[in-house]
Amino acid sequence: MNPFLPGVDGATAMKPPPPNSEQELLERANALAGRTLEQIANLAGRPCPADLRHNKGWHGQLLETLLGASAGSLAEPDFQTIGVELKTLPIDHRGLPKESTYVCTVPLENQAGTWEQSWVHNKLRRVLWMPVEADTTIPLARRRIGTPLLWSPDTGEETALRQDWEELMDMVCLGELEKITAHHGNVLQIRPKAADAKSLTWGISANGDRIPTTPRGFYLRSHFTAQILRKNYIALPR
Numbered sequence: 001m002n003p004f005l006p007g008v009d010g011a012t013a014m015k016p017p018p019p020n021s022e023q024e025l026l027e028r029a030n031a032l033a034g035r036t037l038e039q040i041a042n043l044a045g046r047p048c049p050a051d052l053r054h055n056k057g058w059h060g061q062l063l064e065t066l067l068g069a070s071a072g073s074l075a076e077p078d079f080q081t082i083g084v085e086l087k088t089l090p091i092d093h094r095g096l097p098k099e100s101t102y103v104c105t106v107p108l109e110n111q112a113g114t115w116e117q118s119w120v121h122n123k124l125r126r127v128l129w130m131p132v133e134a135d136t137t138i139p140l141a142r143r144r145i146g147t148p149l150l151w152s153p154d155t156g157e158e159t160a161l162r163q164d165w166e167e168l169m170d171m172v173c174l175g176e177l178e179k180i181t182a183h184h185g186n187v188l189q190i191r192p193k194a195a196d197a198k199s200l201t202w203g204i205s206a207n208g209d210r211i212p213t214t215p216r217g218f219y220l221r222s223h224f225t226a227q228i229l230r231k232n233y234i235a236l237p238r
Contacts, residue, residue: 015044015066015068018068020082022082022084026148029067029128032145033145033146033148036141036143037142037144040063040066040145041141052140060086063130067128077125083126084126087129089229090132093135098134101219102217103218105215105217106190107172108201108215108216115166120165128148128150128151130146149229149232151232164185168185171184175203175204176206187224188218190219191216200212
């Protein structure tokens, strides 16, 4: 019996329905912990690529399939019915994040609204973190899934996120998008998010005009996600 997709036998499995509760989602995620990427790819009936150079986001999409995510590319949590977002977290040999974590696209033309109405808040209100080994000395097929973590920001974390979001969105709405660099924001940053240099979207200039610009994304800094891991897992370096 396939432990990840209940009721389905064999190595190739159909995508399960969305989980009905956090407990059901966590049970599915815990069933994946300790398995290699090749093992869980086999469960989904997919080949495991040799590397991620031309397959960026592959393991995240694989986990979405096996766990029953339903939101796709919508600006909603991946598990819509229970309001939980899935975030994979590539970790190094010490168990700490190797890179920043993509949250969502930056709305470049829309009015910012309030923090509580924002896409960032909606995505980070409740997160299922899935650590994945990312040590380059380990072949991709042999890298393992770590123990999952259900997380919500505490008061201090939410305050830090809100402050960065408000400052960054003020710059976006005032037409100062081109002035924003990866150095802005203590825990949350804005960076270009495009498949290639030719990808363009519409933004707002300082004069209030629509202008073509590179799509941007919100990212969590790695020191912020490292702090989350240190609070919830034992024996991580400080």
